Amino acid sequence: MSTSSRVGRWGINAVAILGFIYLFAPIFVIILFSFNDPAGKFNIQWSGFTLDNWADPFSEKQLTDALLVSLRVAFVSTIISTFLGSLMAIALSRYKFKGQGGVNLFLVLPLTSPEVVIGASLATLFLNRSVEFGYTTVIIAHVMFQISFVALTVRARIRGFDWGLEQAAMDLGASPMRAFWKITFPLILPGILAASLLSFALSIDDFIITFFNAGSLVTFPLQIFGASRVTIPPQINILATMILLASVGIMVLGAVAGSIRRKRLGQTL
C-alpha cells in the first residue's frame, strides 16, 4: 500500500476518533457537573467536587415531579402509538395494495415537518375547539408524532419477514388468528419492542411540540426550560445521568436478549 493511502487511512480514523470525542464531550460535562458544588444558582461553572448532590438526587421537588409527569405521558402515549403504528407497519409490509405509496408519503410527512409548525398547528386546532390544554392534549400530540416513528421503524425491522410462515401454519390447520399469535407475533415482537422504546424516548425528550400544547402541565423538558433562566441545580445533571444510565442499561439488555434469542433459534432451526 502506498504511503499516501496509509496517511489517508489514519487520517480518516483520526477524524472519526475526534468525532466520537465531540459526541461525548457534553455527556462528560453533564456527568462531571453532577458532582459540582456550584457557587451560585447556576451549575455551569466548575467550583469544586462534592458528593452531596448524589446524596439527595430528588431534592428538587418540582424537577422530580416534572420527570414523573413525563414518564406518565410517555407511558400512555407509547402504548397507544405502538398499537396504531404497528398495525400500519404490518399493513405496509405484509400486503401489496392500492394507495401504498400515498400511505408511505403520509407517514413521512409528520417527520418532515418542523416541530414548531406541528406544535403551533395542533395548538390552533385545540384553541379553535376550546379544548383545555394539559395532560390529554400532550398525549394526543405525542401519539401523533410517535405513530410515524413506530410505523417506519417496525416496517424496517420486519422488512425481511417471511409471511409464508403464517400461510404454512394455516395450511397445517391453524386459524388465521392462531397463526398470527403463535407464529407471526413472536417473530415481529422484537421489532415492535425496539420501536416502542424509541418512541418512549422521543416522548420523554420532546420539548418543542409539548411547549405549545401543555398549558399548565409541566413535563421534564418544560421544567428545565422554564427554570433555566432562574436556576440550574446539579440535580438536573443527576436526573439526566440516571436517564442515560437507564437507557444504556435497556440497550445492553436488549442486545444480550437478542443474541441469546438468535443462539436459541440457531439451535432449534
Add this chain to the structure above:
Amino acid sequence: MTRTQRLASFTERPELVGLGVLLLLGSGVILLAAEITSGALAYVVGGLMALALVGYATTIVRGTSDDRRSIAPYALLKPGVLWLSIFFLAPLWALFVMSLSSKESRFDFFPDFTWEWANYQEAFTRFRPQFIRSFTYAGIATLLTILIGFPIAYVIAFRGGKYRMLLLGLVVIPFFTSYLIRTLAWTTLMSDNGPVMNTLETLRLVTVFEWLQIVDDGRLLSTPAAVIGGLTYNFLPFMILPIYVSLEKIDTRLVDAAMDLYSSASSAFRKVVLPLAIPGIFAGSLLVFIPASGDFVNAQFLGSPNTTMIGNSIQDQYLKQLNYPVASAMSFVLMVIITIGVLVYTKFMGTEELA
C-alpha cells in the same frame, strides 16, 4: 342487472372499497375536526362516513375470504390514518385559516377569518432576518454534519468489523440524555472561561477565530457560530445513521475491483464509494435541515437576541404575544418552503431512504 349481480360487480374490486372507505373517513374527519363544514353539512358528512362504514362491513360479511384479504390492509391502516388526519392534517388546515384571520384586540382568543393577507406581509417583512438566519444556520449546520458525520459513518461501516453495532450504539448513546440538558452542557463548554475558549487561548488561535468571525469580542457564546455549533451537534446522529445505512450496503469487492483495475485509492473512493453514499447523504440532509431550520432551543440557550431564528419568533408571537394569526402565517410559510423541498427530493429519491 339484478341486485345480487350489482353486489357482485361491486365486490369485484374489493380493494377499491377499502381504499375508498379509508379516503372517505380520512377526509371526513378532517372536514369535521377543522370545522370546514358545520351545521347541517356536518351531519351530511357524518352520514356519508356512516354509510361508508356500512359498505365496508357489507364487503366483509358478504365477500369471500379473498375479498376480506384484499381489504384487510385498509382495516389495519384505519386507526393510525384517522389519528394522523385529525391531529396532523386538520390542524394544518386550522393553521392556514388562522394565518388569514385578524384579531379585534390583543386578548381576542378567537380571531375571525377575514382573508387577512397582511399577516403574510408581516411574516415576510418584519421576520425576514429570522427566516434568512434560520435557513442559513440550518444550511451550514447540515454541511458540517456531513463533514463530521461522513468519516464517522465510514469508519464504522468499513473499519468497524465485529464492533459495528457497538460503535453505532456509541453514536446514539449521547442522545439518550435530554436535548435541553445536552444544549445546556454546551453553554458550559463554550463559556468564556470554558474548555473550548481555553484551548483556543493556549493554541493562540483566538485572533484567527475572531478574524474568521467565529469568535466575537473574545466570546464564543452568544455568537452565530455557537448556535450553528449547537444545531450541528444536536442533529449529527440524523446524518451519521442514514450515511451508515447506505455505506453498509456497499460491496467492498467493488472497491477492490476498482483498485485491481489500477484506480488510485482516492479515485476509487470518489467513483465507487461516494456515489453509493449519496442517497444516505441526501436523506441525512433532510433529517438535519428540517428540524434545524425550525429549532429555537439552540438559539435560545447558545445565542443572543441577534441570532434569533424563525422558531424563536413563532414561539414568541404565538405563546407570549398571543399573536396567533401572524405566528400561523410564519409557520405556514416555513412549512410550505420545506414541503416543496421535500416533494422535490422524494420525486428524485423515493421515501424508502427516510425510514
